[in-house]
Amino acid sequence: MSSEPGRSIGKVSTHGKLIVVELNESALGKAHLFDLTGRTLRFTPQPSGYKVENGPLRWDPDFGPQLAGARATLHNFAFPFAGQSWSTFLVGTSGSIRFGAQDGVKTDPYGHAEAGIVLDRFDQLAEAAAGLIVTAPVISVFLKPRLSGPRYLKEFPDRAVITWDLTEPYGSLLDFTWFKTANRFQAVIHRDGSIDMSYEEIAAKDAIVGVFPTPGDPAAAVRFSSVSPHDGPFPAPYEAFHYLARPKPQDLSCTVIRALGDRFDFLAYYSDFRVDTQEASPPSDGPVGGKVSGIGDTMHDQSPQILQSRCTKGRFQLGYAEPVFVGANEMQKRPPPEAAAANSHEIAFYTPQLAGSSLGRQALPYNYAIGHLGHEVGHRWSAYATAKVNGKTIRLGPWPHWAPGLQAPVAFPYSLPLEASTLGGGVWQDNVDGTYTQLRDGYFVPASGYSYLDLYLMGLASPAEVPGFFILDNLVRIGSDVDGHAIFKANRVNVTIRDVIAAEGPRLPGVHVSQRRFNTGIVVVVERGRRPSAALLTQAEGVRRRWIDYWRIATGHRAAMTTDPR
Template sequence: MKPRIFLINVLFVLLFIHKQSYGQNGITPGHSIGQVSVAGDLIVIELDSAALGQPNLFDLVGRTLRFNPVGSSYRVTNETLRWDTNYGVELTGADVRLQQFTFPFSGQRWSSFSVGTVGSIRFGPSPSMGDVDAYGRPDGGIAFAIGRFDRLADVGTRLGERAPAISVFLKPRMSGPRYVRELADRVVITWDLTEPFGGFLDFSWFPTTNLFQAVLHRDGSIEMSYKTMAAKDGIVGIYPILSAVESVQSIDLSSLSRKSGPFAALCESFHYLQPPRPQDLSCTVIQTLGDKFDFLAYYSDFRFDSQEASSPSDGPIGGNVTGIGDTKHTQTKLILESRCTGGRFQLGLFQPIFVGANEMQESPPDNAPGGNPKNISFYTRPLAQATPDGKRRAYNYAVGHLGHEIGHRWSAYAAACVNGQTISLGAWPHWDPGLETHVAYPYSLPLEASTQGGSAWQDNLDGTFTQLREGFFVPASGYSYLDLYLMGLIAAAEVPDFYIVRPLVRIGTDANGRPIFKGQRMRITIQDVIAAEGLRLPDVNHSQRYFNTGIVVIVEHGRKPSAELINRANGIRRQWIDYWAITTGHRSAMTVNPH
């Protein structure tokens, strides 16, 4: 991600920054990885037997791992659970300072360490300002660098480069209290964490219980105990600083005996199946059914090695359009061929959405926690009030996500040239939070900001601005006038003047709890955008108006789609057609025709 981001929208940028799929692996040729059939209006892929690899799910519940030092290495035993029920005091930060002993690890004796919020212990200097977890949250105890899209199966043996560390159960995005209790000969650290819940990136509407513990002994031995674990994927291991010739060994911890080792450093990565590559998915569909899809959306009945229940996008790929800004995705012959398209296919999801994910649910349970405005449960009442029949539209998470990702076919890449100066309108690939992007044809609520970012602002005419809606697509929101122009659906003359507020400095909230900022307002016209990017071509009179999305359900080898998967995919399919019609003001139509 770009380092320049405004605090108002840090979470938005971090949640939706897109993986560059055109790196070394992104332009390698795709190939078919399964058998394709059609079920009604859905496309079905039954994957080949070797397409997903093998999972390795967590198998240490009710067990204690004991690491006994042998010189600078360790022998490890898997024993019956040992559990200290006295947790001590809850940590308010990450730092722990020992008062009664020092702990030997990585060739030193330590009187202090940091306890991370996602199951790690770090030794050494305090983390720098740049040390954040995989989702950009400051974490004083972070010891490991895990990228947002890194698979746990791949990174376990590569961790530990920042500082000596212990991974008791490292799983990104977990949260909850941590406790510490020091005794004369040991210190006990306990985590009581939940996996992320309630959001469209999540696999659960409700908190989960993950209760695990580490005991660091005066003699250098280490115990890791797992009492209650809902999570099935994470990394367990020890990471002293290694010399150039040493490496972290990948071990099956449940199979170790007293004779195993010793090991200088070791880990086990617990993970789900390997995700299929996006170019293989598109090639599987297109080679069988033909190059007749503008977009492809994938849904599966299996979970794979990813910390998110949603997906970034793969594209833009084809559909030659100019005047929309630098998409950073050059439409070369090599890229088109890698997706098995002659240019019709324009964008797809990067990976499938699991049928058990929140995103694939018709609506949240009635008793789902609703206190977080990033979650759809927060909007239960206003969503019902916004429809003529008083019923919430189904699959709000799913269509909001599709609308956002497919919107990246055209947005948000454009700049503006104002008084001879080129002004960036976004923090690629989303509109700047200070950009006024109120939606032309709202979908969920009467007032929305663009699903591609920005904000719906109220100018208070005193140098301050109230943020009426931010560009976070929960609940599902539509497109701004600028988006619709870039999509080729409205003429330049139909885009009203807009503005950008910079720098944004938050100064408080109004009586309704809405944020108030001060900043300088800069007026922008569509002609300023054209001056920077050139005319949008094809223009509004010749642009594509009819699009076709392939809704693809994916199953493992030898299986058939479950009724749940078929029903939910069909529900998303129907709602997606309506969403597109509403948010484009019926100036465009979306089909989901596999034939």
Template structure:
């Protein structure tokens, strides 16, 4: 949350007041305008703490007290050992997984790799992942499928998709109870958190680990499951309203209020395919309840199935068809359902919505309304940004290019900010950069470049020439030469306020991409041209979908079909047919 904080020091107490708002206006938000969250904590001189709440819009929170936890009191639990694999990048080749307990409160997991962990900011960080699996059900088992684990902690590298942090790749950790902070030191990368709820009460668990490279969640290094005895760690979560003065004192105590846990995406896939058959290339999920994620949007994943066999030459490989219950067709999907009350499921911003930044759709309302036939902003622009971008990951952005003996990553995961990624078939505006990232750059022929469109996916844009080649919709001969700008340094702005950068320009051809990845197969003459998306409405058990959910999911469905036709130059078509 963001907003004002106030501190007032009195003779016998200190009063801290928060007046903050949830994020608002963006594609990843749940509200179009600021919300009121006003609460207060009083710290008394005798050690008592009083919490009170005047007005709260947020429905999820963690409430409690905690000290600064020192890492000095660290008790080893177990060391799990893997095997060295020289064919795997050294920073992904897990040699050991060390588990320990910090100050009796936190469980810590440390990966030791064969080579130094990549530092934040490294271009190779985006898309890599390290995972540790905890299983409380069969602590003596050696499961091969992490989907069966009771809890999973994941470290993943991300490249942020916005101008302020362009090119800045970072690690994030996620999973039940884990802190998002990731620490790197030499050949180690570590995370810690409270004991996951699924493990509470267990005295022995099974623990395993793996690592994966960009473009695929298939493990490239593994440590098989081993039994680990849990000791010396306590649960500090409590039901605050049930506590009595005699229950304390507590050095740490908290209560969490949260939305429903995220469903297992593969369970969702299997439910659909087992019920309706393997007739969908893509699956998009929408719900009338929120899941426990602070962002309204969703990542995506899938086995990269296809009609007519596996697609090669795109920097990502087909994997794990059976785990998605598909004989071979199903390709890609949302990982979690999108909530009907989120910004991205609403047809248009409300008329009184404040104008946001140039990453918010409200910033473009006048421009988009002027070029539309009815004088209004096109419907479901946020919804189309989300589905087009995530389903676009089925093909992009994982390729590299071999230029003069150097292999240059053009992504990974999202096209690099400096990649020239002009869209040949724009969705709404005359000049658009790819929905998968990159930009539209004007060469000023003085070693500076003006950015005509940026790498953010709002408002929704089409696919670049390179995207369309990877999709199998244009031939290599139809992809014009392009370039990538590296070492971008802000220089100035032009008279229209567009940013100008100094940069090092490297020319890239489609032959350079083919040299790195191989020719896309099947080629343009045999590639899949007709796709089907399952628009799945998810409701709580026994409930019926709301009319609002049905209406909005259907609205996105219609726009998605139109979008796909327009942005592929009508070389491919999309349906959303459950039959």
């Protein structure tokens, strides 16, 4: 968490109960979106780098056989690149080709096997491109994390054609689309070392394109759409295509608080523009203020310097790190009727069930948005606590979420009759034979509430109200029950709230004097000279109303949420 002082980056007004921030000119820089669809780039090796040409599309519609995995092998020639000749390489689903002895498949931040370049979860493409560090030579044909789909390889005596037919992620809380998108691009590597990159159909607008022959070569930013045959050669030519820069969370909070006063416990931001991120649902910045002890180590600096950097004297506690885009899945009232669900972590999976439990015969609106907001605000207090059991301190989860094996049923469910904590854990059935059935996991889709342990840490439940629970470790799945619930073998450790207090001390302020009324600023952010669109205002207002209802329900009417801008 940065202690760099925040600054105001826009003009603040209100629209009903919503806060409107009109950004200053170029507050987030300029977007630079992909503009090479229907074009082919040719990279021709020279003694000191590559010459680059931009020409009409050259496309081979016969992709050849699909690759069974990441590894590709050439049989007719070896490709000269980075001072060596290569007959094997790895083709990544994120749109890159990686060479070298250190070419093992890596795991990306989402747990998926990735054979190309692996970026950190919150890397901005504009910055990642300029400072790209690789452990082996790489060709970045269309580097965009979280893409998925088949890859193909066809070989000729003098060249090999690699084709990607990928989609952006779709359907989940983190995504910008409900449906598959088409991203078809192709690389041709030639016997003479030249490289063609062709873009037949590209739905995505952000990616890194370029050639990085050797780690340490000076990377050269090139505008491929206007490159001239007289330019270069370039040792490592690349171009980063990206949305607006992500704002600093302290700039967002200071913009609002300086204009309207230090009256907000939480701030949530929504915009009609996208920022340079691969996830539609941002993390949170905090906890910042709201002095509390006995909840564990939040691993966030809550010093006076941090408070000052967020422009609060201690009232403001947590906010989104960046705005949520109005077109993202999270901001939609409901999924479209034709949206399919690949798994139980997508809201469309629950549409029939949620509609059946609603008096209006429709699922509660803005379920993704409320699930996300409830989760992030919950991080003000959870899930950081440990427990001391039989003199040994044990962790109840990998910070900042409860462990999957933690028994954490929700006290006051919001979406379904049986929910696990929005901060993680699960609802486990002890089969009394050393096995346990997972009735619910802790992923917060559909929107779920808080466990009694969460409510205790939030100051909304007394220690006496927290029932004994347990944590399972060494989980080994052994099958499923007739309803499809996973069954695990595991070791069980019983835990009580006394064990938590023994490790962390009592929660202070205590339940009888803890904060019970909270205020969230719902902020819509627009670029300079623009008014909020009707969609942005309507959807942000919908989220605002549901947030008040969610908080009342999920806290069992023990706390109240307002959204008063003044």
